Amino acid sequence: xxxxxxxxxxxxxxxxxxxxxxxxxxxxxxxxxxxxxxxxxxxxxxxxxxxxxxxxxxxxxxxxxxxxxxxxxxxxxxxxxxxxxxxxxxxxxxxxxxxxxxxxxxxxxxxxxxxxxxxxxxxxxxxxxxxxxxxxxxxxxxxxxxxxxxxxxxxxxxxxxxxxxxxxxxxxxxxxxxxxxxxxxxxxxxxxxxxxxxxxxxxxxxxxxxxxxxxxxxxxxxxxxxxxxxxxxxxxxxxxxxxxxxxxxxxxxxxxxxxxxxxx
Numbered sequence: 001x002x003x004x005x006x007x008x009x010x011x012x013x014x015x016x017x018x019x020x021x022x023x024x025x026x027x028x029x030x031x032x033x034x035x036x037x038x039x040x041x042x043x044x045x046x047x048x049x050x051x052x053x054x055x056x057x058x059x060x061x062x063x064x065x066x067x068x069x070x071x072x073x074x075x076x077x078x079x080x081x082x083x084x085x086x087x088x089x090x091x092x093x094x095x096x097x098x099x100x101x102x103x104x105x106x107x108x109x110x111x112x113x114x115x116x117x118x119x120x121x122x123x124x125x126x127x128x129x130x131x132x133x134x135x136x137x138x139x140x141x142x143x144x145x146x147x148x149x150x151x152x153x154x155x156x157x158x159x160x161x162x163x164x165x166x167x168x169x170x171x172x173x174x175x176x177x178x179x180x181x182x183x184x185x186x187x188x189x190x191x192x193x194x195x196x197x198x199x200x201x202x203x204x205x206x207x208x209x210x211x212x213x214x215x216x217x218x219x220x221x222x223x224x225x226x227x228x229x230x231x232x233x234x235x236x237x238x239x240x241x242x243x244x245x246x247x248x249x250x251x252x253x254x255x256x257x258x259x260x261x262x263x264x
Contacts (some may be wrong), residue, residue, distance in 0.1 A: 049074040064208030073100030208258035
């Protein structure tokens, strides 16, 4: 098995001298020999890729996953590098690998789905806010100041500021700020509205309800919307409780029959 070119003195111990290997790689036709040399170059630069990945540890992603992403960036750099351009491979590989890792965070580490344009606005707004806060004392920078610093419109700055809270989501079991009684986000969630189940029924009886005499309409309103007792309705209208009961029963039967007939 052929070894890579001899190492040269370099400020980075994990940056091997593979310039001659790259020239040979570019001149070789597709085939097993070229694939073997390509893999040899990748293996030689893997320590540097791992080092770049380690810079992003403790940011919510496993280091092994970051190393895999860095290795992918390294492979892309090896495949795209052209030694005839004159620049050293390291100067091309480092930003390529770092960009691949940052892209991974941007595309895969957001809890909520946020468009890439909004993610970019968020990053620019965050950088501008941090720089303004570090250089200017006093209250927090305004939207106008952030927009001017980041070179964007105020509308774009507002979009970026809104996206600052979209990178991660709180658990529904998280206790709400300022509450000491264990009240969580899940306690603030709404539940099914029982009134939704009777919307269709209400709409179905509307035509028949409108055809009732005014006295019967009033009795049904007092009973079912004001929740008055039959005795209270009878006293209010000067009727007997028994008569009110018969009117309610007769009206409900009529409304039901007409609604069913209309539906049929």
